[in-house]
Amino acid sequence: MELTLVQAVNDALREEMKRDQRVVVLGEDVGKYGGVFKATDGLQAVFGNERVIDTPLNEQAIVGASIGMSLKGLVPVAEIQFIDFIHPAFDQIVSELSKMRYRSGGQYAPHVVIRAPFGAGTKGGPYHSQSSESYFVHTAGLKVVIPSSPAECKGLLTSSIRDTDPVIFMESKRLYRSVREEVPEGEYLVPLGKARNARPGKDVTILTYGSMVQVSMKAAEVMCEEDVDVEVIDIRTLMPLDIETVVASAKKTGRIVIVHEAPKTMGFGAEISALLSEKAFDYLKAPIIRVTGYDTPVPFSLEDQYSPSPERVIAAIRNTMAY
Amino acid sequence: MELTLVQAVNDALREEMKRDQRVVVLGEDVGKYGGVFKATDGLQAVFGNERVIDTPLNEQAIVGASIGMSLKGLVPVAEIQFIDFIHPAFDQIVSELSKMRYRSGGQYAPHVVIRAPFGAGTKGGPYHSQSSESYFVHTAGLKVVIPSSPAECKGLLTSSIRDTDPVIFMESKRLYRSVREEVPEGEYLVPLGKARNARPGKDVTILTYGSMVQVSMKAAEVMCEEDVDVEVIDIRTLMPLDIETVVASAKKTGRIVIVHEAPKTMGFGAEISALLSEKAFDYLKAPIIRVTGYDTPVPFSLEDQYSPSPERVIAAIRNTMAY
Amino acid sequence: MNAGSLSLTPSKPRPAVSSPLTGKQLLRLYYLMIVSRIADERALIAHKQGRIGFYVPAVGEEAAEVGSVFALSPEDWIFPDYRGSGIALAREMPLKIFFDQVLGNIEDVLKGHSMPSHWGDSSLNIVAPSSPICTHLSHAVGVAWAAMMKREKMVTISYFGDGGTSSGEFHGAVNLAGVFKIPTIFFCRNNQYAISVPVDRQTAVTNLAEKASAYGITGVRVDGNDVLAVYLATKEARQRALRGDGPTFIEAVTYRLGPHTTIDDPMKYRGKTEEESAWKRDPILRFSEYLTTLGLWDMEKDQVLRNKIKEDVNLAITNAKEVPKPEIDSLFEDVYSTSPWHLDEQRMEARRFVASKRQIQ
Amino acid sequence: MNAGSLSLTPSKPRPAVSSPLTGKQLLRLYYLMIVSRIADERALIAHKQGRIGFYVPAVGEEAAEVGSVFALSPEDWIFPDYRGSGIALAREMPLKIFFDQVLGNIEDVLKGHSMPSHWGDSSLNIVAPSSPICTHLSHAVGVAWAAMMKREKMVTISYFGDGGTSSGEFHGAVNLAGVFKIPTIFFCRNNQYAISVPVDRQTAVTNLAEKASAYGITGVRVDGNDVLAVYLATKEARQRALRGDGPTFIEAVTYRLGPHTTIDDPMKYRGKTEEESAWKRDPILRFSEYLTTLGLWDMEKDQVLRNKIKEDVNLAITNAKEVPKPEIDSLFEDVYSTSPWHLDEQRMEARRFVASKRQIQ
Ligand SMILES: Cc1ncc(C[n+]2csc(CCOP(=O)(O)OP(=O)(O)O)c2C)c(N)n1
Ligand SMILES: Cc1ncc(C[n+]2csc(CCOP(=O)(O)OP(=O)(O)O)c2C)c(N)n1
Ligand SMILES: [Mg+2]
Numbered sequence A, B: 001m002e003l004t005l006v007q008a009v010n011d012a013l014r015e016e017m018k019r020d021q022r023v024v025v026l027g028e029d030v031g032k033y034g035g036v037f038k039a040t041d042g043l044q045a046v047f048g049n050e051r052v053i054d055t056p057l058n059e060q061a062i063v064g065a066s067i068g069m070s071l072k073g074l075v076p077v078a079e080i081q082f083i084d085f086i087h088p089a090f091d092q093i094v095s096e097l098s099k100m101r102y103r104s105g106g107q108y109a110p111h112v113v114i115r116a117p118f119g120a121g122t123k124g125g126p127y128h129s130q131s132s133e134s135y136f137v138h139t140a141g142l143k144v145v146i147p148s149s150p151a152e153c154k155g156l157l158t159s160s161i162r163d164t165d166p167v168i169f170m171e172s173k174r175l176y177r178s179v180r181e182e183v184p185e186g187e188y189l190v191p192l193g194k195a196r197n198a199r200p201g202k203d204v205t206i207l208t209y210g211s212m213v214q215v216s217m218k219a220a221e222v223m224c225e226e227d228v229d230v231e232v233i234d235i236r237t238l239m240p241l242d243i244e245t246v247v248a249s250a251k252k253t254g255r256i257v258i259v260h261e262a263p264k265t266m267g268f269g270a271e272i273s274a275l276l277s278e279k280a281f282d283y284l285k286a287p288i289i290r291v292t293g294y295d296t297p298v299p300f301s302l303e304d305q306y307s308p309s310p311e312r313v314i315a316a317i318r319n320t321m322a323y
Numbered sequence C, D: 001m002n003a004g005s006l007s008l009t010p011s012k013p014r015p016a017v018s019s020p021l022t023g024k025q026l027l028r029l030y031y032l033m034i035v036s037r038i039a040d041e042r043a044l045i046a047h048k049q050g051r052i053g054f055y056v057p058a059v060g061e062e063a064a065e066v067g068s069v070f071a072l073s074p075e076d077w078i079f080p081d082y083r084g085s086g087i088a089l090a091r092e093m094p095l096k097i098f099f100d101q102v103l104g105n106i107e108d109v110l111k112g113h114s115m116p117s118h119w120g121d122s123s124l125n126i127v128a129p130s131s132p133i134c135t136h137l138s139h140a141v142g143v144a145w146a147a148m149m150k151r152e153k154m155v156t157i158s159y160f161g162d163g164g165t166s167s168g169e170f171h172g173a174v175n176l177a178g179v180f181k182i183p184t185i186f187f188c189r190n191n192q193y194a195i196s197v198p199v200d201r202q203t204a205v206t207n208l209a210e211k212a213s214a215y216g217i218t219g220v221r222v223d224g225n226d227v228l229a230v231y232l233a234t235k236e237a238r239q240r241a242l243r244g245d246g247p248t249f250i251e252a253v254t255y256r257l258g259p260h261t262t263i264d265d266p267m268k269y270r271g272k273t274e275e276e277s278a279w280k281r282d283p284i285l286r287f288s289e290y291l292t293t294l295g296l297w298d299m300e301k302d303q304v305l306r307n308k309i310k311e312d313v314n315l316a317i318t319n320a321k322e323v324p325k326p327e328i329d330s331l332f333e334d335v336y337s338t339s340p341w342h343l344d345e346q347r348m349e350a351r352r353f354v355a356s357k358r359q360i361q
């Protein structure tokens, strides 16, 4: 069936809730309303309001209660309405969700997924556009997953729900309805921790994820005309990173462009760049280039200028080729 | 006068409160008790409980009220008891403190300093030992300052209080009482945004900050015996970074070791490494090495093993020299 | 705690026993409510026409917003949330400033940085809000605290919704204000919903004003569709604050007659009948009937006034639409007091790309 | 809300009208309180001797901790905070497990990962706490919620201090529990201080149990030095929860007789006289007098019991001290369910350095 990304989220939740009684969904407006983006549309009608729960407006309690539920054998999938509103729950995430297994010597291990839409592209201004993955990748104990297309999304969300570690699952709003693709029906899994070679190439490697995969693919197509053969790696799981795939591609091409929407400074590109200079130093033919969001909040009016465009990626590819 | 680092904090606060009526201090236990580390000891007796304020146990209100006070012309210096307990205020910091100037087009600009002790070394377990600078460096709109010695601390804290941008000022607990040094009396400023060459050298550059400067200096001394001349740069201000000093040293030595206590993945070392591979690519003679805390919570019992030791820095120096 | 419901303009119109305001003031109040209503209505239409990208209407909550602002002095600082059209306009924000903000054009005092409907203007002592719920409450506490230390006679007021009372921010700010008897007013528009979530799913206490008792402060529940009742409750709260008797939590019981924002569809979570019965309690209708009973107002005047305001609003929207968007450099302004090297670098990069329009779709 | 103070063991000893417990149970309660007291006292001494690095005593709060735990069933889950010696010991945590945790040795069930005094053990349904204030309250809500969905007859209880009621976490968790009538108990040990901050600086409401009314739940204020009153209040709360009547907020009014932790000096913020008068309300003294009046106890028995427990505790400390520290690999365990490549790499690195003891000082 052809689905948009937000429909793929819905489908994955539906399948897992059907398959596994332990799975519950909770968050603000996720029930009757089906979520402000309709990601949980119709679930309450099917699974009842005990398993699809409209909560009060308090993100820390949503995450905290999810942790508790999971300790008692449920598998909560919490929705945070926008990743921008996850910060009230930051203490729960940093102090509890990520560290509970550790501090209890493995006795109490929260099995929780937090889903949240992120990224610019929908004219949401400074508080409905952020890309906050860095905070979570830096926090040991969390897994961080970001899908780039509807099918990917279904497979990765299903795996995230089954994974026994806490997962921050970030969904690009820009992709929610802009693409449709064939998504396998029924059970469909894409493993965590494995990157995807979205476009094999030999001259330059683009390392990217989420909606920036599309942007990078467009840039790659354009570069064909200039006879530059671009490889695009869809990172998929930022933590744990598929280091083998990333390093292998870097060694092959020796020219690296990293693309993400999050701000540059301490964005995930910094970590990839550092890892590659540790693990592929002798293979690098040019400086690793980061094409990213700027180190500013996301402005309302100039949002289009904020996010990396194919043009910016192309310029980076040309730069690295010319080096 | 010879002071410890925590006394230097006290001295800087005292001087600035004397000089500038607008400066107020607030936080948990900062008043009568003088702070759990005694950083604000005696201030309430001198400046009264209107300017040295014991607050209820709520970090978000401490930061939020500080923002408000500053909009009305005060200069609040808020203490968060441990950086580990700053997370309840994370939304105030990420959504408000860092973005208010931006979203208001410059109309409302919070002039606030948040001080917090950080780092391992005092057997505090997972929640009294963290080094959280990454979160703040990644958040555009904040400045981040970490002093490495008592005199540095006084000068940098004074500058932070006078700086009109919000500053996260992180004080290494490990240094609080372990070193004493001559600290200038009266007004003493060390500018923000300028790194310090703590030990000129020509073979290898160590980039570090906070208590890791000491650790790095020890490693550097040992390396003399092996005829390796190590330069140690004390970053001081992580945001904005003194890129000139960092790049100049990297170009000079071509061999880089970055040392910090924070976890490796997405630690500040990642950003420095990425920047240097952008700006000094052709000068690098060996992979940039990061010597850091591990990607785990800080354990109670094995805390000593967690933090970078001179031995680990020495091993990194030997590795880069042997490359 | 006074949690009894205050009502001065009874639903069945009859002359008020004694109005706290002069006839001129009553008409001014009405005028402000109408401006707010029409600005919202026109903005919703402009959104449907694709002329405005996003908007948050306060339709139905005009009595709560206008009545409370009217009770303040210009030196009092106002901390609105995103649902602040009635607040901004009651503070006499010019329609030009109002709609320049909605369009985020180059003349917007917020430089197009903020989302539409996040009005603020320092010259009016309206602090530009963020979007996260209730983070501004502690700012209002801080400003009032500083004023108290400086012995300045002023109060602050923060606005938020019923849903907001569940947030940790609410708790921290109100508790702090209670301990230090901060001269501030916490003004809750209980419009019955937090997007789709009804207030009885938000908290188990039916009377939100009860929450004040957890903090040892005064709580007042007021009919939020009664502009005079709101005015009086706010006025009293202001005096209480200035007297040194601490903060007040006001619950104004009202109803959000429109959608949550331009991207909401209330029919997904509540019925037409519920909305229709709520329209019968429309605060503007009620106040106009009251004014009519007092002999201060009639249908004809009403039509003239509405037409005039409609024109003004339409013009302001059209004009705001014609003002160009901000220049690329403004993307990098106001992150810090001065631009650090990395933002200089990034600005240079951005400039390069802005010239070449996007070509790849 | 029942905010009246419950008192069953009046300060002036006289036989209780009717004790809710048998003589055997009363003696057991007393025994548990004494174990808790002596464990704390011995730990403080061991700390002074440098044999223990850090400790959080609950001296003075034994009635609150032991009395409430005694009212629970083993299947109920307990969420203590860092001041939980009486809680752990009342749950019959063996002294070995107790002190292995304090030492963080290789036999510690928490693998030495957690700080001392952060007791937890899944076999006792005690959930290992973190240090940040009140983050565990919503966990207790979640566990009870899940149990409710599974139709399991159990409740959860979370412990926290007076200071904790100011946190955003408290607000979020209690409000949520109220809305969904979650079978959980919020147990506040009001020991008058949050480190140095007295409770009247923490909140403007004098009666913390009042806070329940903000959430539409039952609030109970109980004499926290009266072990039977605490027991009864908790028992009732448990029944209320199981009946489906929702959560209870219990404020146990008590006093922290010792320091906040081993690194605190209470003389910096309160006087000797205040402490001395508080010692007169020592819950153990009071309960022993009560038992004596009942003819269940005497000085001699007391001495024998105390000596025996002292020996047990000293032995447990000595033994725990002798157990070696965890191995280096354990530093990298339990971050994830399985170790990712980067932790494998880091473990290898760490192993290399652990062999070579630190040489540079
Ligand atoms: C911390 C946070 N969480 C979620 C949101 C998304 N959100 C925006 S408005 C809203 C409902 C607010 O309801 P209420 O407080 O009653 O105010 P109203 O919109 O009814 O005026 C929600 C959930 C947000 N802005 N901030
Ligand atoms: C979020 C957070 N802020 C600050 C601290 C530091 N701290 C530890 S205990 C404490 C006081 C707690 O007082 P209370 O809640 O009354 O409990 P008590 O210690 O008296 O049992 C503080 C401020 C913390 N642990 N967590
Ligand atoms: Mg509402």
Ligand SMILES: [Mg+2]
Binding pocket: D161, D162, D163, D189, D190, D191, D192, D193, D194, D195
């Ligand atoms: Mg206390």
